[in-house]
Amino acid sequence: MDNRPIGVFDSGLGGLTAVREMLRILPDEQIIYFGDTGRVPYGSRSRAIITQYSRQDAAFLMSKDVKAIVIACGTASSVAGSLLKEELPVPLTDVLEPTARAAAAATANGRIGIIATDVTVRSGSFQRALHTISPQLQVFAQSCPLFVPIVESGFMLEHPDITKEVAETYLAPLREADVDTVILGCTHYPILKRIIGEVVGAQVRLIDSGRETAAYCRTLLEQNNLLAAQGPGDCSFYVSDRIEEFSKVAGIFLREDVHSSVQLVDIEKYEGAIPWKKTT
Amino acid sequence: MDNRPIGVFDSGLGGLTAVREMLRILPDEQIIYFGDTGRVPYGSRSRAIITQYSRQDAAFLMSKDVKAIVIACGTASSVAGSLLKEELPVPLTDVLEPTARAAAAATANGRIGIIATDVTVRSGSFQRALHTISPQLQVFAQSCPLFVPIVESGFMLEHPDITKEVAETYLAPLREADVDTVILGCTHYPILKRIIGEVVGAQVRLIDSGRETAAYCRTLLEQNNLLAAQGPGDCSFYVSDRIEEFSKVAGIFLREDVHSSVQLVDIEKYEGAIPWKKTT
Numbered sequence: 001m002d003n004r005p006i007g008v009f010d011s012g013l014g015g016l017t018a019v020r021e022m023l024r025i026l027p028d029e030q031i032i033y034f035g036d037t038g039r040v041p042y043g044s045r046s047r048a049i050i051t052q053y054s055r056q057d058a059a060f061l062m063s064k065d066v067k068a069i070v071i072a073c074g075t076a077s078s079v080a081g082s083l084l085k086e087e088l089p090v091p092l093t094d095v096l097e098p099t100a101r102a103a104a105a106a107t108a109n110g111r112i113g114i115i116a117t118d119v120t121v122r123s124g125s126f127q128r129a130l131h132t133i134s135p136q137l138q139v140f141a142q143s144c145p146l147f148v149p150i151v152e153s154g155f156m157l158e159h160p161d162i163t164k165e166v167a168e169t170y171l172a173p174l175r176e177a178d179v180d181t182v183i184l185g186c187t188h189y190p191i192l193k194r195i196i197g198e199v200v201g202a203q204v205r206l207i208d209s210g211r212e213t214a215a216y217c218r219t220l221l222e223q224n225n226l227l228a229a230q231g232p233g234d235c236s237f238y239v240s241d242r243i244e245e246f247s248k249v250a251g252i253f254l255r256e257d258v259h260s261s262v263q264l265v266d267i268e269k270y271e272g273a274i275p276w277k278k279t280t
Numbered sequence: 281m282d283n284r285p286i287g288v289f290d291s292g293l294g295g296l297t298a299v300r301e302m303l304r305i306l307p308d309e310q311i312i313y314f315g316d317t318g319r320v321p322y323g324s325r326s327r328a329i330i331t332q333y334s335r336q337d338a339a340f341l342m343s344k345d346v347k348a349i350v351i352a353c354g355t356a357s358s359v360a361g362s363l364l365k366e367e368l369p370v371p372l373t374d375v376l377e378p379t380a381r382a383a384a385a386a387t388a389n390g391r392i393g394i395i396a397t398d399v400t401v402r403s404g405s406f407q408r409a410l411h412t413i414s415p416q417l418q419v420f421a422q423s424c425p426l427f428v429p430i431v432e433s434g435f436m437l438e439h440p441d442i443t444k445e446v447a448e449t450y451l452a453p454l455r456e457a458d459v460d461t462v463i464l465g466c467t468h469y470p471i472l473k474r475i476i477g478e479v480v481g482a483q484v485r486l487i488d489s490g491r492e493t494a495a496y497c498r499t500l501l502e503q504n505n506l507l508a509a510q511g512p513g514d515c516s517f518y519v520s521d522r523i524e525e526f527s528k529v530a531g532i533f534l535r536e537d538v539h540s541s542v543q544l545v546d547i548e549k550y551e552g553a554i555p556w557k558k559t560t
Contacts, residue, residue, distance in 0.1 A: 038329055039319070044432070046521045049318055118433075145433035146426060152324070153398075153425035159449055165442050241326045268548075 002226040005030035005236075006217065007061030008070045009054075012040035013152065013246065014187030014210075015072030016253040018095075019235060021214030022070075023254075026221070028231035032064050036267060038241030041148055042075040043117030043186070050119065054080035058088060059270040060238070066090060067226050070217050074116050074186045074209060078125035091220050098216035099183055099209040100129035104137065106205045107181040111138045113174035115196075116185030118143040126185055140177040144170040144189075151188045152249075160195060167192065167199045174200065181205045191253075240267040282506040285310035285516075286497065287341030288350045289334075292320035293432065293526065294467030294490075295352030296533040298375075299515060301494035302350075303534075306501070308511035312344050316547060318521030321428055322355040323397030323466070330399065334360035338368060339550040340518070346370060347506050350497050354396050354466045354489060358405035371500050378496030379463055379489040380409035384417060386485045387461040391418045393454035395476075396465030398423040406465050420457040424450040424469075431468045432529075440475060447472065447479045454480065461485045471533075520547040 008015055008022070012035050019033055034057055036042075042050050054076045061069055069092045071077045071084070077094030085092050103112050114126045121143040130137050146166055150156050156163040174182060182200055184190055187210045197206055221227045237258055239246045247259040288295055288302070292315050299313055314337055316322075322330050334356045341349055349372045351357045351364065357374030365372050383392050394406045401423040410417050426446055430436050436443040454462060462480055464470055467490045477486055501507045517538055519526045527539040 038325065040324070044320070044522075045318065049521055146429055146435060149426055149429045155426060159446075162442065162445050162449065165445065166439075169439055169442065241329055242324075 001229050002067050003030070003228045004065055004067040005032045006068050006070065006221075007032050007034070007064060007066035008072050009034040009036070009057040009061060009076070010073040010187060011036050011042035011075060013037070013249050013253065014148070016250055017187050017190045017208070017210030018070065018072040018213050020254055021211045022217060023233070023235060025214060025218055027233050028228045029233040030228065031233065031235040032061060032066060032238065033235055034060055034238045034265065035240075035246060037239040037246055038267065041117070042073060043119050043145075043148065045119070047079050047119075050075060050079040051083065054084060056267055056270040058084055060265060060267060062088070062090075063270070068092065068217070068221060068224070070213060071095065072187055072210060072213060074120045078120045078123040081125070091224050091226070093213060093216050093220055095187065095209040095213045096125055096129045098212040099185070099207055100126060100133055102212040103181050103183050103207045104130060104133045106207060107137070109178070109180045110136060111140070111177060111179045111181075113177065113179035113182040114139065114141040114185050115144050115170065115174070115182060115189065116141070117148065118145055120185055126183060140174055140179055142170055142173055147192060148186065148188050151191045156192060156195065163192070164195050164199060167195050171196065171199045179204065181207060183207045184209055235261070237262040238265045240265055281509045282347050283310070283508045284345055284347040285312045286348050286350065286501075287312050287314070287344060287346035288352050289314040289316070289337040289341060289356070290353040290467060291316050291322035291355060293317070293529050293533065294428070296530055297467050297470045297488070297490035298350065298352040298493050300534055301491045302497060303513070303515060305494055305498055307513050308508045309513040310508065311513065311515040312341060312346060312518065313515055314340055314518045314545065315520075315526060317519040317526055318547065321397070322353060323399050323425075323428065325399070327359050327399075330355060330359040331363065334364060335367075336547055336550040338364055340545060340547060342368070342370075343550070348372065348497070348501060348504070350493060351375065352467055352490060352493060354400045358400045358403040361405070371504050371506070373493060373496050373500055375465075375467065375489040375493045376405055376409045378492040379465070379487055380406060380413055382492040383461050383463050383487045384410060384413045386487060387417070389458070389460045390416060391420070391457060391459045391461075393457065393459035393462040394419065394421040394465050395424050395450065395454070395462060395469065396421070397428065398425055400465055406463060420454055420459055422450055422453055427472060428466065428468050431471045436472060436475065443472070444475050444479060447475050451476065451479045459484065461487060463487045464489055515541070517542040518545045520545055
């Protein structure tokens, strides 16, 4: 048993889809969420910058004495996940392995699609994670650069028809490739799940990286004997900019008012190079 | 006469629409362009962060001994333009005043539309600039959060029809307001000028903030006796991230290969608080 909090970080809001699942399946746990709203989006930045930012995000969470870390961001997972797993003294999961495992278990025809940000697609990280599980899988990846701004500006609420047309252009190559499973490789995308589902058809399984990562986080805590004693759990939110806007959108993601528990962090002051010795 | 360079900064690529005009109407001038590609977009950040970034951008240009500075970014102009005009020891123009003057001169019915990023619209800066020129003007502003990612991902090239539908949703309130002039208040938007023009109709004048700002820069140099002796002029490019991608897109914006003249800058090392005494 270990009553220290779990740390979760994301480039902005998307990781809240993982937090929502964690609050459901880990109701006794304290969660500390950091959303890097001052430097979002990560998906259009270079690998060097994403690595630096991810280290700073982890350093902030470590300063809060977390017992485990979840990278709830497809881009940060793809670029910095393996590195942080090596560097950090606490168990860490990114979104890649849990999501890839779920997709490999779900597919019947061995043809899997991935939709994600441009950096995540180009990194090939989901593709590698899938091929590590089974080299026979056929993988088709597609970047969807408008999906994150569509979600963050709320465009899909007012204009679902145009959002669906955008989704149709992005998803056409996956439909042609006859995939039976699609990984939502960016934690913003579950917000567009209904529209994406309509475009690819009900016979295609959608794998939600936030949900799979939350489930794997539970397994990771069990394996390391780190589950908290009985709760009540809760979540504290930290952001690097725009606290008001985060509170508003987080309320929609989580369906509760989080305003009183959102605080501002000067993330630039946390050291990019992590000094800890790994203890596990 | 003054042969020192002119400094231009923008949050990313959009300011190149101003540079293209400057190279045309100021062919004898050396231009130093800084695109903050490591921290783009500014339009979704807080005023405090945008002010800090704008000061750092200006500090970098001042380190290159520029004789004048152009803020070629609607968001930075709206948030930090007045402040930097006070702080800097060289003449500065942002996009607001030249663009507002051109729009006020162009309108016949006194009804002007503004399209820009969310921060620019909410700042009310174009609205104030127009009302300073003529309090009778009726001004209608609309934010278009998908336009920048559409331009930066090249979506409008492959999917002009869907881009036009997005433009129709954003521009509908301006059409209903019967404006006869629309300010393109973000320097990315001239890339969408043809599509925007089709939506609002040929009878509506589009005011290109990049073009108007370049024209005003010429006036500003003349007034301060800062024009260069005979050229040839040229442009050097500096970015804070993703040099390869900038080179590619800049080549499209400027219709020439700029790869050899793009260099990387560590913008975070330039001081946000500017120490200069104003000498003019």
